Amino acid sequence: MKALRLAVACAVGGLALAATMTTPTRAQQPAPAAGNAPTMDAIRARGTLICGVTTGLAGFAQPDSQGVWRGFDVDYCRAVAVALFNDANRVRYVPTTAQARFTALQSGEVDMLARNTTWTLSRDTSLGFDFTGINFYDGQGFMVKASTGVRTARELEGATICVQPGTTTEQNLTDWARANRIRFTPVVIERLEEVVQAYVAGRCDAYTTDVSGLAATRSAQPNPREHTILPDVISKEPLGPLVRHGDQRFADLLRWIHFGLLGAEELGITSANVQQRMTDANPEVQRMLGRSGDLGRMLGVDNAWMANIIRTVGNYGEIFARNLEPIGIQRGPNALWTQGGLQYSPPFR
Amino acid sequence: MSSSAADPRFASAGPPKRPLRLSWGDERVRGIFWQVLVVGIVGTVIWWLWSNTVHNLEVRRIATGFGFLSREAGLPIGESLIEYDPSNTYLRALTVGVLNTLKVAVIGIVLATILGTVIGIARLSNNWLLSKLAGVYIEVIRDLPLLLQLLFWYTILQGLPGPRQALNPVDGVFLSNRGMKLPFIEWTAAHWWTLLAMVAGIALTWAYARVMRQRQYADGQPRKVWPAGLALIVGVPLAVWVAFGAPFTPDIPVLRGFNFRGGITVSPEFFALLIGLVTYTAGFIAEVVRAGIQSVQHGQWEAAQALGLRRGEILRKIVMPQALRVIIPPLTSNYLNLTKNSSLAVAIGYQDIVSIANTTLNQTGQAIEGIAIIMLVYLTISLSISLFMNWYNAKIALVER
Numbered sequence: 108m109k110a111l112r113l114a115v116a117c118a119v120g121g122l123a124l125a126a127t128m129t130t131p132t133r134a135q136q137p138a139p140a141a142g143n144a145p146t147m148d149a150i151r152a153r154g155t156l157i158c159g160v161t162t163g164l165a166g167f168a169q170p171d172s173q174g175v176w177r178g179f180d181v182d183y184c185r186a187v188a189v190a191l192f193n194d195a196n197r198v199r200y201v202p203t204t205a206q207a208r209f210t211a212l213q214s215g216e217v218d219m220l221a222r223n224t225t226w227t228l229s230r231d232t233s234l235g236f237d238f239t240g241i242n243f244y245d246g247q248g249f250m251v252k253a254s255t256g257v258r259t260a261r262e263l264e265g266a267t268i269c270v271q272p273g274t275t276t277e278q279n280l281t282d283w284a285r286a287n288r289i290r291f292t293p294v295v296i297e298r299l300e301e302v303v304q305a306y307v308a309g310r311c312d313a314y315t316t317d318v319s320g321l322a323a324t325r326s327a328q329p330n331p332r333e334h335t336i337l338p339d340v341i342s343k344e345p346l347g348p349l350v351r352h353g354d355q356r357f358a359d360l361l362r363w364i365h366f367g368l369l370g371a372e373e374l375g376i377t378s379a380n381v382q383q384r385m386t387d388a389n390p391e392v393q394r395m396l397g398r399s400g401d402l403g404r405m406l407g408v409d410n411a412w413m414a415n416i417i418r419t420v421g422n423y424g425e426i427f428a429r430n431l432e433p434i435g436i437q438r439g440p441n442a443l444w445t446q447g448g449l450q451y452s453p454p455f456r
Numbered sequence: 457m458s459s460s461a462a463d464p465r466f467a468s469a470g471p472p473k474r475p476l477r478l479s480w481g482d483e484r485v486r487g488i489f490w491q492v493l494v495v496g497i498v499g500t501v502i503w504w505l506w507s508n509t510v511h512n513l514e515v516r517r518i519a520t521g522f523g524f525l526s527r528e529a530g531l532p533i534g535e536s537l538i539e540y541d542p543s544n545t546y547l548r549a550l551t552v553g554v555l556n557t558l559k560v561a562v563i564g565i566v567l568a569t570i571l572g573t574v575i576g577i578a579r580l581s582n583n584w585l586l587s588k589l590a591g592v593y594i595e596v597i598r599d600l601p602l603l604l605q606l607l608f609w610y611t612i613l614q615g616l617p618g619p620r621q622a623l624n625p626v627d628g629v630f631l632s633n634r635g636m637k638l639p640f641i642e643w644t645a646a647h648w649w650t651l652l653a654m655v656a657g658i659a660l661t662w663a664y665a666r667v668m669r670q671r672q673y674a675d676g677q678p679r680k681v682w683p684a685g686l687a688l689i690v691g692v693p694l695a696v697w698v699a700f701g702a703p704f705t706p707d708i709p710v711l712r713g714f715n716f717r718g719g720i721t722v723s724p725e726f727f728a729l730l731i732g733l734v735t736y737t738a739g740f741i742a743e744v745v746r747a748g749i750q751s752v753q754h755g756q757w758e759a760a761q762a763l764g765l766r767r768g769e770i771l772r773k774i775v776m777p778q779a780l781r782v783i784i785p786p787l788t789s790n791y792l793n794l795t796k797n798s799s800l801a802v803a804i805g806y807q808d809i810v811s812i813a814n815t816t817l818n819q820t821g822q823a824i825e826g827i828a829i830i831m832l833v834y835l836t837i838s839l840s841i842s843l844f845m846n847w848y849n850a851k852i853a854l855v856e857r
C-alpha cells in the first residue's frame with residue numbers, strides 16, 4: 108500500500124512537472140500546414156493578444172503612473188491588436204526578463220515578443236523563432252560614472268562590469284574582451300533593476316547593454332549627467348519583434364505592420380492627417396489605407412488595418428518621436444532610407 | 457521500547473502464507489490489479505507527454521539533445537573554483553556552477569550548524585537576557601522571507617565604500633563594495649603536500665582516538681589524545697613544509713587601476729548569499745537543537761550532576777548523545793533546505809548552477825535539457841546529504857535493549 112501511494116505521488120509530481128514543460132498539446136496546436144495559422148487563430152479565439160515585453164525600460168516598455176503600458180515596443184503590440192481587433196487595448200502585457208523571454212515564447216505563454224531583442228542566427232533557427240523585421244538598429248555600448256574620468260572602452264582594463272544574463276550583451280562582452288585582450292570581472296545579475304542598482308551603488312565600474320538601453324537607463328537616473336555613455340560601440344544589435352516558428356501568417360502580419368509603419372512615414376501619412384488622406388489620389392496610399400486592392404485580406408485581416416493602425420498608434424516616425432526622443436535617442440541609423448538612414452519598406456502592392 | 461524483530465523467538469513467525477486464489481475476492485489479487493492499472497496509466501500519460509513534447513519541439517524546429525554541452529559557452533563567470541575561460545565549453549561552465557553551488561552549500565551547512573547550535577543552547581540558558589535575545593533572533597529571522605534577507609545583505613554590502621576608500625580594519629584586509637580582500641600566500645606544490653599531510657593527520661588522529669577509547673572501555677582509564685593529535689595534525693605537516701624549504705611568499709592585495717590585485721577575494725555576491733543562508737537556517741537549527749536537548753529527561757541531568765560532572769560535560773557526554781537522535785532527522789531537512797535555498801543566488805548575481813544553467817538554456821533554447829540538468833544536480837546533492845545523514849543517524853542511534 109505504501110509503495111502504491113509512493114508510486115501515485117511520484118506520478119502526480121512527474122505529471123505536474125512535465126505539464127509545465129510540455130507546450131500546448133497537439134490538439135490545440137496542430138502541425139502547421141500551408142495557410143494554417145495556429146497562433147493567430149488562438150489569439151482571435153481568446154480575444155486578446157499576449158505580448159511579451161521588458162520588465163520596465165523607459166521609452167521601450169514601461170507602465171505609466173496609471174499602470175498603462177507605454178513605449179516603443181508596446182506600440183508594436185498595440186499595432187498588432189489594432190490589425191486583429193481594431194482595438195489597441197486588447198493586449199495583455201507579460202513582463203519578461205532577458206533570461207526568461209525565450210522560454211516564455213517557446214512555451215506559448217506569450218504570442219510574440221516585442222522586447223528589444225537582437226536578431227541572431229541561432230535565435231532564428233535552433234531556438235525556433237521567426238524575427239519579423241528590424242524596428243531599431245542598435246549596438247552595444249558601455250556606461251560609466253562621469254566621475255571615473257574614463258573616456259573610451261579600452262580604458263576598462265581590470266574593471267568590474269555589470270551585465271544582464273541571457274543576452275547577446277554578455278556574449279559580446281566576452282568576445283570583445285578576448286579580441287582586445289582586456290581583463291575584466293563580470294557581475295551577472297538577472298533582474299534589470301538590480302543590475303542597474305549594483306552599477307549605481309558602485310559594485311561595478313561600468314554597465315554594458317544596447318546603447319538604447321543605456322540611454323533609457325540613464326534617463327531614469329535622478330541625475331543623468333553623472334553617467335557617461337562611452338563612444339565605443341562594440342556590436343551590431345538589430346532589434347525587432349519575433350514569433351514562434353510555425354505560424355508564417357502571423358509572422359507575415361507582424362512583418363508588414365512594421366513595413367506599413369515605415370511606408371506611412373515615407374508617404375507622409377500621420378495619425379493627424381490619415382482621415383484626409385483616405386481620399387488621396389496616390390495609388391499606393393489608396394492600397395495602404397485599404398481604399399483599393401485587397402492587401403489586408405491577403406494578410407488575413409481587415410483591409411482598413413493600416414488606416415486603423417495609423418489612426419490609433421501613428422506611423423513609425425510618430426512612434427519614435429513619442430517614445431524615444433524624450434529620453435534623448437536620435438533617429439540616427441533609424442531614419443528612413445530617404446533621409447540617409449536604414450529603415451526601408453518594400454512596396455505595398 | 458523493545459523491538460520484537462530483534463527477539464529470536466519471533467524471528468521466523470510472519471503472517472501465515474495462504475496460496476493466491478485467482479479471484480476478485482482475494483485481497484492480494486485486487487491489490488496487484490490496482491497497482492498494475494496505476495502503473496499502466498502513469499506510463500501511458502508519461503509516454504504521451506513525452507511524444508507530444510518531442511513532436512512540438514520538432515514542429516518548431518527547436519534543437520534537442522545534449523550536443524550543446526561540448527560547444528563553446530562564451531559566457532562570463534565572475535568567480536570559479538576551477539580554471540574557467542569564456543572559450544571553454546558549456547559543460548565546463550555548468551561544472552563551475554555546480555562547484556559554486558557546492559561551495560556555498562558546504563560552507564553554509566557547517567556555519568549554520570555551529571551558529572544554530574550556539575543559539576539553540578543560548579535559548580535554554582539560565583541567563584535571562586541571553587535566552588530572550590536568542591528567542592527574538594529565532595522569531596525575527598524565521599518570519600522574514602529569505603529572498604528579502606538576501607537582498608538586504610546584498611544592499612548592505614554594496615553600500616560599503618569603493619575600492620579607493622576601502623575599509624582597512626587589519627593590515628592586508630580590505631573591505632569595499634568589491635568584496636573582502638584577504639592576504640594569502642603564493643600557493644605552491646609544497647603547500648599542497650603540507651595540506652595533504654594535515655588531512656592524513658586528522659584521519660590518523662581520529663583512528664588513534666578510537667583505539668584509545670576502546671582501551672578506556674576495557675580498563676576504565678581515560679587517556680589523553682591531544683598530544684599525539686597535535687603532533688600528527690600540526691607537527692608532521694610543519695615538518696613537510698620545512699622539508700620543502702619552507703616556501704612563504706605573502707600575496708597581499710594592492711590597489712591597482714580599478715581594483716585590488718592579489719590576495720583572495722570573497723565577493724559580495726557570495727558573502728551576501730552565505731550570510732543570508734547561514735543566519736536564516738541557523739534560526740531553524742536552533743529550534744531543532746533546543747527541542748532535542750529538551751527531549752532528554754531532566755533526570756539525566758540530575759543523575760549526571762550527582763556523579764559530579766560539570767555542566768559542559770553533562771551536555772557533551774550525557775545529554776547531546778541522546779538529544780542527537782531527536783536532532784538529526786530534522787537537521788537533515790534543514791541541510792536540504794539550505795542547499796535548495798541557495799538557488800536564490802540568481803537574485804543577487806551569485807553564479808550557481810541555476811544561474812549558469814538558465815543562461816545556457818537561454819542561449820541554446822533548450823529549456824527542457826537545462827531544467828533537467830538543474831534537477832539532476834539538486835537531486836544528486838540532496839540524496840547525498842540524505843544518505844550521509846541517515847548513515848550518521850544509524851551510527852549514533854543508541855543501541856537499545
Ligand SMILES: N[C@@H](CCC(=O)N[C@@H](CS)C(=O)NCC(=O)O)C(=O)O
Pocket residue numbers: 160161162163164203204205222223224225226271273274275276297298299316317320321344346
Ligand atoms: N538586445 C540584447 C539585449 C536585450 C536586453 O534584454 N536588454 C536588457 C537591458 S537594456 C533589457 O532590456 N532588460 C529589461 C528586462 O530585463 O526587463 C539581446 O537581445 O540579447
